[in-house]
Amino acid sequence: MLLDSDAESDVAYELCQVVGRSILPYRSSDDDQHYGTAFFFQGGDDPVGESLLTAADLVGTPGGELGLRTSVTEPAGVAPAAVSEVGIVPGWARFPGDGVAVLPTAGLHRLAGDGGWRWRVQPVPAGIAAGPEVVARLGADAGSAFVLAHGVREDGSRPLEVAIERVVRDGDAVRITTELPQGYVGAPVFAVQLDSSGELSPYCLGLVLPGVGEHPVATFDRIRAVLPATPRDI
Known part of the structure; x- marks a missing residue:
């Protein structure tokens, strides 16, 4: 329309x-320096259904990072400016035939909890x-x-x-x-x-x-x- x-x-x-707080900046590894965007998607009422989505071409090599705006975390001033995808488990699942990469967010929530902060996002429902x-x-x-x-x-x-x-x-x-x-x-x-x-x-x-x-x-x-x-x- x-x-x-x-x-x-x-x-x-x-x-x-x-949905503005569903969206994060993504940067691939230092070797190729590809810039893109990822976003939170909530697949249902169950929190297990929450995923981070982006394009498969962005996440083919290790060493990428997600940028954090102050509006997507709480309390203020605790979260870092970016988080590395290294050590996030489970990690990205790539589906090149469909062009899509999916990251279940359990590891992201554990990372936040270990650091003393929480995600404050608005997943695309x-x-x-x-x-x-x-x-x-x-x-x-x-x-x-x-x-x-x-x-x-x-x-x-x-x-x-x-x-x-x-x-x-x-x-x-x-x-x-x-x-x-x-x-x-x-x-x-x-x-x-x-x-x-x-x-x-x-x-x-x-x-x-x-x-x-x-x-x-x-x-x-x-x-x-x-x-x-x-x-x-x-």
């Missing part, structure tokens, strides 16, 4: 309020993860898309940003029609559609994959397919 610019601004603001019927309503006509990501500024800072772009579907493929800035790979992509009462409802279509000139989107049907196979604590 294509919105006018005022409506797009309203949706972007609302998404930041609702399962209720707004786009199902096949939402994806099927996308078409060749461009619709409004909202990408919440941590870009990379010239001074190296990683602020939370919202890019308002266009999304289309061509057969089974969903894509963002422009090339996104550095740091946006792995970020969640949102769209809006009318619900049964005629109100606008937001949906998380999936996450941004690497691309040149445009970006494929790993939609939630692909993400859901790999979540049950993700290693968990026993």
